[in-house]
Amino acid sequence: MSAKTERPNRPALSLHVPEPEARPGDEPDFSQISVPPAGSVPRPEIAAPAAETHPYVQGLIRVLDEDARAIGPWDPKLDLEALIRMLRDMAMVRVYDDRMYRAQRQGKTSFYMKSTGEEAVAVAAAHALDRDDMCFPTYRQQGLLVARDYPLVTMMCQVYSNRGDPLKGRQLPIMYSSKEYGFFSISGNLATQYPQAVGWAMGSAIKGDSRIAAGWIGDGATAEGDFHNALTFAAVYRAPVVLNIVNNQWAISTFSGIAGAELTTFAARAVGYGIPGLRVDGNDALAVYAATRWAADRARANLGPTLIELFTYRAEGHSTSDDPSVYRPREAAARWPLGDPVERLKAHLIGLGQWDEDRHGAMVDRLGQEVRAAQKEAEKMGTLGGGSLLDFPQDVASMFDDVYATTPWHLAEQRAQMIAELEAARK
């Protein structure tokens, strides 16, 4: 019996499966994306009720206008030194990403993920937060480490899983971790860091500390239960946390419509929790800085969490393991209506009469040299899979360390067995 004939007097239902505007072979089509003018969203006082932000969760906080001038109430009015430093950090992330991507292609490591087009999301946030605020990032916020001056060589050693890797080769490349730099261990299980960020912030509040936490999540992972868990806990306990959604439009091959972006914005998720929601041009470093600062000041004043959607575009593939041209038009990234974050901040500085193409070119050259020097240093400590199958970068017995504080009998036994087996294999 067909479902259709059972009740012929009723209309047949149909399932809606969202599809992006353009697929490979189509012209990229961003006509459905509205780009409100810079300066069009008001900036409430930090002590304002959450509801004051809610009319604008469909808007877009932008500071840099079409001519890269900083305008409107969200202009953070940063001094020249801060602007140049922010530009430098973003450019560094891009140079670093290119270098490490190439290293993966050269077989020096197993995997890499670039953050191209999204540099402002992490770098500007790091500049707006205090150095001792705690970050719970995803795998695409390497800019936080760069902006906090984490040593490049150590970052590379992690990517290479080599002898200099502080994580002893245990984590996939780019899943950095540094307590000293306030950068929480990255997980491949998406969204788990979101309630953790809230828990850290609750801890800070429980102890009467003044430090706040910040979390990042992708548009795709907002569909996870942990997103809802985090928002519920953050709202209930008014946790001092800045919760960022990096809406880069793509979750591997799945466009943001499959995560719920067709009917509303991600910033609008804040409304249901009764917390402030800000929707920000994520390719505008000044807007990202200003929104982060607003949310951080609010959290620090014990006024609770803020949800920030950073509207951006993943300009390259998800990782070294996928080719975006098989699921979206090749030219899509270049046509993204909000432009490129590095170019926009550069244009702003040039517009101020404080920067020019020559100085920029020289800076990028210097960053390139710095990265190449660091790479040379890092590679002295080995690369992944460089040697023979039984030639490992770490002491093999270390595989059994740190599972527990003290090694229980069954792990000690397995370690002894492994060593004996490897010895037998080497003979």
Added chain:
Amino acid sequence: MTVMNMIEAINSAQDVMLERDGNVVVLGEDIGYFGGVFRATAGLQKKYGAGRVFDTPIAEGGIVGAAIGMAAYGLRPVAEIQFADYIYPAFDQIVSEASRMRYRTAGEWVMPITIRAPYGGGIFGGQTHSQSPEALFAHIAGMTTIIPSTPHDAKGLLIAAIECDDPVVFFEPKRIYNGPFDGFYERPVTPWARHQAAEVPEGHYTVPIGKAKVVREGGDLTVLAYGTMVHVALAAAEAEGVDAEIIDLRTIVPVDIEAIENSVKKTGRCLVLHEATRTSGFGAELCALVQERCFYHLEAPVRRVTGYDTPYPHSLEWAYFPGHVRVGLALRQAMED
């Protein structure tokens, strides 16, 4: 020493630790003002304030996720999951996060988190208030799983768990909260007051994690059990007149292999008990360990009495539960083998 039932002992352990360590916080559903559906946190919020003992939203993934963040901050959270049956929404945070944090950060971040959950059947709880999911946790690298069987051990082990710098799942056999239920479900409940292990020190003490306890010495066969099944085994051995050596494992990972080996090598026979479903249950691991280490000392096949591989039935609870009838039969058969 004071006479305590298991709930009082568990409450006392948290009380002692809240008092001793300002970084201990207690969180969970209904655990604050109300004191928990089983009263395991009664009075603690009043004593320590809502900043340290507080109710959470009904979101187990959020409870454990937030506890991980608190541990990363430097706190020592004790999270109650109201029933072990409700722990599954938190599974990702337990398996992929808490258990592996020390490893994946090469020791930089550790997770001193205790996750308490009432578990097991025998209370007509139906399939969502009766499960014994310990094998799922025994399978996780980096996790420690504890199941006490007396008030004395419950308090000492819970304090040890809270003081442990690694995550611990602490399953509390809810059928024996109020008395050492021995499987004779038709008899009236014996309260803990008459049991010697209900004598509990009022202050701080620990029972070591990873150490089993021989609760009955014997020469005929070894019974490996934990939780409620320890009391079932004692009563069944008594009823059958079998000179069984009964070992209360108390911690299932890391399991006390020395105690198991010593006993089985002495008796030559082994019976493994648990309430949980049979296939891939923790009993399978115990059987494997015994045959790997004691094979040439065995005089009979290692037997298991467990829950059946069905969801926990409501009205047929006493047919499902591995009570004295099934355990008694297995004891007799093991001796005849």
